[in-house]
Amino acid sequence: MSSMSGSGGSPVQSQSIGADSIILCRHGTRAALYTSWTIGNRGCRFFRCGVWEANDCSFFQWYDPPFTGHEKEVMTYLVQQKNNMKYKIKGLEENAMSLNEDFKILKEKCEEYESVIKDLQRILEVISKTNQNM
Numbered sequence: 001m002s003s004m005s006g007s008g009g010s011p012v013q014s015q016s017i018g019a020d021s022i023i024l025c026r027h028g029t030r031a032a033l034y035t036s037w038t039i040g041n042r043g044c045r046f047f048r049c050g051v052w053e054a055n056d057c058s059f060f061q062w063y064d065p066p067f068t069g070h071e072k073e074v075m076t077y078l079v080q081q082k083n084n085m086k087y088k089i090k091g092l093e094e095n096a097m098s099l100n101e102d103f104k105i106l107k108e109k110c111e112e113y114e115s116v117i118k119d120l121q122r123i124l125e126v127i128s129k130t131n132q133n134m
């Protein structure tokens, strides 16, 4: 299957790119703007062949200047925080699911006990009637 025609994938496009920033890849077609998520360059945007997934001409060019040491540190910290939050949220979701399961089990047990109580009440009634008749 060829995906050469049409939109050519879904790169992370930025609205701030003006008409002055048309960059051509080695295919001679407009390079797509992507955002890097590699360590050290997180959030930096770069141009890349628009059809790299199907037929990469290995064109590459930074759009944003690469980070300085401090920017890298801040970005690494933020990404760590984000990952920590993700991890915590996952834990909370698992807790919620487990609580939901516990709740279901307790509800079933409650219904079970309710029916046992009803049975016992009926038995008690029968016993008390029997006693009155004696």
Ligand SMILES: [Zn+2]
Residues within 6 Å of the ligand: 025, 026, 027, 028, 029, 049, 050, 051, 055, 056, 057, 058, 059
């Ligand atoms: Zn290309």
